[in-house]
Amino acid sequence: MLDRLNPDIKQLYVVVDKKLIGLAWGMKHPFYDSWVGLHLKVDYSYKGLSRFLHHKRAELFKDYELFTLGTGCQDSGITKFKEELGPFKKIDYYYLLTGDKQKK
Secondary structure (H helix, E strand, O other), rough: OOOOOOOOOOOEEEEEOOOOEEEEEEEOOOOOOOOEEEEEEEOOOOOOOHHHHHHHHHOOOOOOEEEEEEOOOOOOHHHHHHHHOOOOOOOOOOOOOOOOOOOO
């Protein structure tokens, strides 16, 4: 599906009764010896599908020591979920905001 845009993106799809219920994409990081989870979407009525796809996608990149799923976006539930996938490593980082940020 994405091969036309970038053949390096590894893709997983789960189909039940001809209906797409989940997908996961990832690719090798362009600058580091690691990989990045690009996208994961699931039909949450299928319990455990998200964890299943996270693990299956990780198997595609088993030769890399590290990967990133990004932040929990200040959502404690997302952060907890990512930690429970284990093992995990947190790396602190900071943003430098520039310009005027005004509420309207």
